[in-house]
Amino acid sequence: MTRPPKRRPEKKKRDRAGKRPPARALRGLPLIIAGIAVLAAGTTSGGVYAALTASESDAGDTGGGDTGGRPVAPPNADRGAPVTVADGGDVAPLRRVVPPDVLAVGTATIPAAKIRRLSKLKRVGEVTAVAGGAIQLQNRAVNALAVDPSAFRSWTPPGTAKNTALWTALAGDQFVTTPDVAEQLRLNRGTRYPIVGRTMPSLVLGGSGELGLPGVDMLVSEKAGTDMGLVPNVAVLVNAPGVDPATTVKAVEQILGGGVKIVNLRASEYQTSGSGRATSYLDLYKQAATTCPGLSWTVLAAIGQVESSHGRNVGPSSAGALGPMQFMPATWKAYGVDGDGDGKADIMNPYDAIPGAAKYLCANGAGRGGQQLYRAVWHYNHADWYVQKVLNLAKAYQAQYS
Structure with missing residues (x-):
């Protein structure tokens, strides 16, 4: 991708349709959100x-x-x-909970071939890839993922996964935040807010719930994510039950290469x-x-x-x-x-x-x-x-x- 010859601080570049440029990939993940404690009593013996x-x-x-x-x-x-x-x-009933062990976030779309390689790793249970990017909500930059609510609910902590009302709202093109973001930005459920990405849709807050993913503040539907220009397949979650998390992290690093932020969700800072x-x-x-x-x-x-x-x-x-x-x-x-x-x-x-x-x-x-x-x-x-x-x-x- 070529860069413009000169950045103009006073004006924001727009495309031919007069829209804002696509949302950037997720910014550097601040390790501040307490994640889930995943039960996996594996050893190397x-x-x-x-x-x-x-x-x-x-x-x-x-x-x-x-x-x-x-x-x-x-x-x-x-x-x-x-x-x-x-x-x-409006969403599929919760049939299971899939504890995510590793979160990987790129600066651009992660190639489908690499995602397939991840899914074929020995002892990897499941892999899911989602769109994402940094957008603006209430004049603050937040990290958002665009997900299929029926599929993604299984990857969230049990308390959030079972909250059918939350996922039904997401299926209705409303948005969901973590409780911390809802409190910090003084968001009210049922209220409509402008969200700034490639476009600036006005979406209703459908509720809040713990997502268990450090640095991820918000979920939107796949349709809303496409409209806002979120980056396709920029984040990948990996479930590898019973495997030493350090082993999983190394395997993911080898496949995805440099330029991808990889988070061990079992690390102590993400325990309850x-x-x-x-x-x-x-x-x-x-x-x-x-x-x-x-x-x-x-x-x-x-x-x-x-x-x-x-x-x-x-x-x-x-x-x-x-x-x-x-x-x-x-x-x-x-x-x-x-x-x-x-x-x-x-x-x-x-x-x-x-x-x-x-x-x-x-x-x-x-x-x-x-x-x-x-x-x-x-x-x-x-x-x-x-x-x-x-x-x-x-x-x-x-x-x-x-």
């Missing part, structure tokens, strides 16, 4: 590493005798209310700040375990790994199990929990499903440890191999996080 990286075919379909590989309600259990599966209407609000599966397992005295969060984490690889494969399984903890619907009617206080127990929502699993285990004596814990996990899936796998994984998590 043989057996444990392999055990902690269940393949996608394993996750969410473990089999196991007459239980179908899932917790089954006893015959006399109260069937309770119907199973709730949230439906987003202790505000009490869970923003990751790790937080959810720890919080849910407190509802069952004597139950270690590592057991819940191990079950979450075996059942769905922490939300990567939420079914339905061949037996009809659903959600990140793979409950059979009949069991959920008996043991489902409204963990986030939104008035419904949603089998697909990790905020509900994980404490539901704690409730089920506790009802079967898991908090007493020893043989009672063994029997409680066996009730989750009537197979001794399953119990042994869960308990070994729990020990590995304990060693990793102690």
